[in-house]
Amino acid sequence: MQQQPRIILGIDPGTLVMGYGLIAIDKSTISLVEMGVLQLSKHRDHAERLELIFRKMESLIKLHRPEAVAIEAPFFGKNVQSMLKLGRAQGVAIAASMMHGLRAVEYAPRKVKQSITGRGNATKEQVYQMLQHTLHFEEDPRFMDATDALAVALCYHYQTKIPQTGDGSTTKRVSKAKKSSSWEAFIAQNPARIVKR
Secondary structure, three states: OOOOOEEEEEEEOOOOEEEEEEEEEEOOEEEEEEEEEEEOOOOOOHHHHHHHHHHHHHHHHHHHOOOEEEEEOOOOOOOHHHHHHHHHHHHHHHHHHHHOOOEEEEEOHHHHHHHHHOOOOOOHHHHHHHHHHHHOOOOOHHHHHHHHHHHHHHHHHHHHOOOEOOOOOEOOOOOHHHHHHHHHHHHHHOHHHOOOO
């Protein structure tokens, strides 16, 4: 029986624009499913914006049936009102995920950057270029907010990746054999640090 690809939904919450991106993982292949933005700025009422976020989350979950939702955690700013509104937007996205029995995981922006590029202080452009390289999509300025959502979805995959054996079954992330081989590799690479008695 052929295993279905794992679908991960990434969300970059916002009160003016919400970015979303979905990726599919099929064995070792990662592909782009969909990405886009939900424009909220034309709706002046904050409660209406939250309702639109909830409805969009529901439609994405019902259409693509992701196994998990990854959300970028808001960074702390000086404007308290903006932070409160952003927190509400994030909370609505989490609530919509949980209503459908999905795990919602938050990642700080620095963690996302580090996961994608190897550097926590990478620029937005560097993250964008790495995403293009990994997911093979054409540059489109309309989707700049969506790429942040793609990045957090890819971060989730990298953080929860479970290695597969040759027969397709999964193995535990850290096994005794792996610990042993890591220790042996350390000894081989650092012979001067081993004290002989």
